Amino acid sequence: MRHTEVLVAGAGPVGLTAALELRGLGVDCLLIDRLPERLPYARAVGIQPRTFEF
Numbered sequence: 001m002r003h004t005e006v007l008v009a010g011a012g013p014v015g016l017t018a019a020l021e022l023r024g025l026g027v028d029c030l031l032i033d034r035l036p037e038r039l040p041y042a043r044a045v046g047i048q049p050r051t052f053e054f
Helices: 013-024
Strands: 006-009 029-032
Touching (some): 006 013, 013 029
Parallel strands (some): 006 029
8 A cells, every 4th residue: 555645636737836846855745636637738827937947
């Protein structure tokens, strides 16, 4: 069984950024989303430049 320290719910811009930050800090996290597969288009209106730095 896998041990996960943090569960991130939502694979949108905020969830992805949170998961990236956590992994960068060495925290084991699991990212889940309600959709079974990714969409062919972006749901976000825009992504901040700081997010691209990751």
